[in-house]
Amino acid sequence: MAPSLRPAAPPPLPLARTPTEALVNLRQTIARLEGRPVAEAAVPVLRFGCPEIDDHLPGGGIAPGSVNDIVPVGYDATPAALGFALALLAASQGPAALVQSRRLEAELGQPYGPGLQDAGIDPARLLVVSADSEADAQWAVEECLTAAALSFVVGLLGAPLSPTVGRRFSLAAQNAGHPLVLLHPHDTAGSNTADTRWLVATAPAARDRFGALGDPRWTVTLQRNRNGRTGQWILESGHGPHRFRVVETLADRPLPAPATIRRRR
Amino acid sequence: MLALHAPASGGARLTAVNVAAEAVGLVIGDRLADARARESELQCHPADLAADRAALRKLALWATRYTPTTALWADGEAPDGFFLEVEGSAHLFGGEDALARDLGERLRGFGLDPKVAIADTVGAAYAVSRYSLQRLVIVPPKGMRDAISPLPLAALRLPADDCATLFRLGFKRIADLIGKPRAPLTARFGALLPLRLDQALGHAGEAIRPQLPPPAYQARLRFAEPILLQEHLIVATTALLEKLAPELERDGVALRKIGLRFFRVDGGVQSLTLGLASASRDARHITALVRLRLERLAEGLDAGFGFDTAVLDGLAVESVKTAQPGLAVQARALTEAEHRARLVDVLSQRLGAASVRHLSPRASHLPEEAATPLPALHGAPPAWLPPPRRGPRPPFLLPRAEPAEVMAGVPDHPPAQFRWRGVVHRVAAAEGPERIAAEWWKRPETPSTRDYYVVEDDAGRRFWLYRDGLYREAHPPKWFVHGLLP
Incomplete structure (x- = not known):
């Protein structure tokens, strides 16, 4: 009898009760077909806490094992991009590493405990690593990813990544199962294997009714999003459980009736 | 004919002579003038006692x-x-x-x-x-x-x-x-x-003062042939650690700081000292650190004509609780603290102990002194208390406050415009001041009071500026940017 030449049947789709569940099932099936690790439901994603953004991301937040690029729009936006990276760090739990190349140390400064506390990060969680050269910084990021001791890694890089290193980061993050956040210099394109890429620019903050400064605001563009939609928002960083508030959705929004458009002052 | 001389009472005297000089009858302790008079061909040099030592x-x-x-x-x-x-x-x-x-x-x-x-x-x-x-x-x-x-x-x-x-x-x-x-x-x-x-x-005891403090634990290895390759040094280190392991296990201790010395055939010694974040007896872990250290040395260890002896010193040991291994074959899983210690070890070996650190709080009102980095090799990260009520602080602090040219109203108005790192920023909004008095009880000279402001420029960038001193004095106070806020 001739052997069967038919390709293996695709795995059967489990029945779903809700549309969300159906989407999750579909994504897992695609991940299995592509040979990517399937995101376990038990590992929590890192939620922004605002549905406008979380709905754009495939797992409802920053997925474990993902590489997330943050690129400032222009040199001046670097502190804002750093703030965005730290806000993600603040939303995570457990021990974390902050790897910094020395080039950035002269420009941005060094991690400062009281300020990190203000940003909602317990400094005791952090292992701060400075690297003299870019190669050392990349090595340290990879080493921190492969260590089982940490649950979140932030890399502040001073130079563009080579595709090989980007691929290594991506593999290491997938194996480790915790997210990597990379802050790139403003004039680079980010890493080639990033799951999400966020462009961050500064935006003027609101004034309260006494004229005092409100919380800082950033214009955040989700420029790249694997298996998800892109978008652009003006975010306000807050305190407590709601770290982010979407002030304005700039793109990818349904057209509202003209009367309900809110105007920015 | 060569002799060395050093000043002594009654004129310089010879302190060393070579074989040729000895052959003509010159002796250590002769007067330099006499020796010169006797032997016109004598070359004399002053003795360098410090170099001898x-x-x-x-x-x-x-x-x-x-x-x-x-x-x-x-x-x-x-x-x-x-x-x-x-x-x-x-x-x-x-x-x-x-x-x-x-x-x-x-x-x-x-x-x-x-x-x-x-x-x-x-x-x-x-x-x-x-x-x-x-x-x-x-x-x-x-x-x-x-x-x-x-x-x-x-x-x-x-x-x-x-x-x-x-x-x-x-x-x-x-x-x-x-x-x-x-x-x-x-x-x-x-x-x-x-x-x-x-x-x-031998009727009375006498102690000598050793050059190096004798270590409590030591293992040494001699090679039949001098070794030259880095890979061989790693193998030797593994062998030394395995040699030392039973002794450590018997005493219930593990290594916290080790010294490795490699003895060159031509009389030189190359030594390495490695600190560990937590005590360990794991030969694989420690040799990995030695490998990282050897790679960090730019031109490697100078092996000369090769090393013929290697010595491992346990410079600091700590007692550890040894858990009885279970009957199961698989190795015991490491705890989270052990994983963390290993990561710290690896990073510290390649990047240097000062580059891998925890943040440690300090009781000080001055922002730059309220936190200090602590090498992570020293142990667990220190705990932080919740912050007191105070003004905002930047998450990253500049290594030193950078001067800025500021236009501001007298006496304590926030900046209206400032120039920093060559760029002019027009201030759109400001908050402050947060006045921080200097710690006069720590420093004898009269330090100045600082007024900190958070300012946002017209593009939404935020800065943490302070004015060093008050406008009361004759010379105007200076302004500094101390940090960038997100």
């Missing part, structure tokens, strides 16, 4: 390949020798005789002309090695008296004046002193004379 120290360090305890001859003794404490290690080299022979041969190999003596006491070994006519003397146990009796009194390490006086009194040799009534001698020459005699004969 340094070279001797290096040689004594090399000699730690035989024993952990080596000590240079102290002040008041001749400046050209060192002691080795070989009591516990002679058997490793095939006995005292073989050790002395090996030592002598190697030193001759370096182009030196050594005299080696082994005796039960420090004093006797010194006396025999310095004043015996033979190149190699091994004083039999309890044979000190016979060995030192014929030697001159200077062999007792007495001040030169005392020796000269004793000589005039008719005491030519040590034998003349042994058994003489002590009271008159002590009354005339002090307690040192009988003490030195007793020390040489």
Whole structure:
């Protein structure tokens, strides 16, 4: 009898009760077909806490094992991009590493405990690593990813990544199962294997009714999003459980009736 | 014909002569002027005693390949020798005789002309090695008296004046002193004379001050052939750790800081010191760290003609709780703290201990002193209390406050416009001031008060600025940018 030449049947789709569940099932099936690790439901994603953004991301937040690029729009936006990276760090739990190349140390400064506390990060969680050269910084990021001791890694890089290193980061993050956040210099394109890429620019903050400064605001563009939609928002960083508030959705929004458009002052 | 000289009472005297000079009858201690008059071809150079001492120290360090305890001859003794404490290690080299022979041969190999003596006491070994006519003397146990009796009194390490006086009194040799009534001698020459005699004969103890503190745990390895490759050093390190492991396990301790010394064939020593974030006996982990350290050294260890001996010292050990391994075959999973310690070890070895740190709080009102980095190798991260009510702080602080040119209203208005790093920023909104008085109780000079402002420029960028001082004084206060807010 001739052997069967038919390709293996695709795995059967489990029945779903809700549309969300159906989407999750579909994504897992695609991940299995592509040979990517399937995101376990038990590992929590890192939620922004605002549905406008979380709905754009495939797992409802920053997925474990993902590489997330943050690129400032222009040199001046670097502190804002750093703030965005730290806000993600603040939303995570457990021990974390902050790897910094020395080039950035002269420009941005060094991690400062009281300020990190203000940003909602317990400094005791952090292992701060400075690297003299870019190669050392990349090595340290990879080493921190492969260590089982940490649950979140932030890399502040001073130079563009080579595709090989980007691929290594991506593999290491997938194996480790915790997210990597990379802050790139403003004039680079980010890493080639990033799951999400966020462009961050500064935006003027609101004034309260006494004229005092409100919380800082950033214009955040989700420029790249694997298996998800892109978008652009003006975010306000807050305190407590709601770290982010979407002030304005700039793109990818349904057209509202003209009367309900809110105007920015 | 070569001689070295050093200033002494009554003019410079020779301190060293070479073989050719010795052959024509020049002796150490001759006057330089006399020697020059006698031998017109004599080349004279002033002696560099500090360099001599340094070279001797290096040689004594090399000699730690035989024993952990080596000590240079102290002040008041001749400046050209060192002691080795070989009591516990002679058997490793095939006995005292073989050790002395090996030592002598190697030193001759370096182009030196050594005299080696082994005796039960420090004093006797010194006396025999310095004043015996033979190149190699091994004083039999309890044979000190016979060995030192014929030697001159200077062999007792007495001040030169005392020796000269004793000589005039008719005491030519040590034998003349042994058994003489002590009271008159002590009354005339002090307690040192009988003490030195007793020390040489073994009636009184004497301690030597070792060059390196002797480690509690040590393993050494000698190679039949000199090794040159980094890979071989790693293998040697693994072997040393495995050699040391049973001893550590027996005592229930693990290594916290180790020293590795590699002895070169030509007499050099290369040493590495490694600290560990948590005590470990794991040979694989420690050799991985050694490998990282060797890779960090830009040009590697200078191996010269190769290393022929390796020594591992346990410089600091900590007692650890050993869990009884279960019956299951698989290795015990590491705890989170152990994983963290290993990561810290690895990072610290490649990047340097100061580059891997925890943040530690400090009680200070000055922002730059309220936190200090602490090398992560020192242990667990310190805990932080919730922050007190105060103004905002930037998550990253500039290494030092950078001066800015500011336009601001007098006396305490926030900046209206400022120039920093060559860029002019127009201030759109500001918050402040947060006044921080200087810590006058810590610094004696009168420090200035700072007023901190958070300002946002027209593009939404935020800065943390302060004014150093008040406008009361004659000279206007300066402004600084201290951090960037997100």
